[in-house]
Amino acid sequence: MEAWRARVTFHDEAAVLMRTAAANGGTLSGMAFEINASRPPCYNCLRLLPNLAYDLGNPTLTLTDPTGARRIIRDRTIKPAE
Numbered sequence: 879m880e881a882w883r884a885r886v887t888f889h890d891e892a893a894v895l896m897r898t899a900a901a902n903g904g905t906l907s908g909m910a911f912e913i914n915a916s917r918p919p920c921y922n923c924l925r926l927l928p929n930l931a932y933d934l935g936n937p938t939l940t941l942t943d944p945t946g947a948r949r950i951i952r953d954r955t956i957k958p959a960e
């Protein structure tokens with residue numbers, strides 16, 4: 879397991895991605911889905927989720943938090959949703 883992946887294992891957003899990939903044959907390739915988080919993502923998640931998502935098949939992931947912030951994660955980047 880890569881070190882950065884071990885660091886995100888205990889963050890909910892990352893855990894959801896890893897569990898969903900595991901339930902889907904180990905990949906999220908070609909998928910598009912949304913995570914509605916109950917708290918704003920922490921600094922580590924904002925920094926590491928793009929790499930984790932890319933490693934799991936580069937899905938199009940929309941991350942929404944209770945502040946109303948919406949972010950799109952794809953291609954190792956995280957951008958505000960339009």
Ligand SMILES: [Zn+2]
Nearest residue numbers: 889920922923
């Ligand atoms: Zn986090």
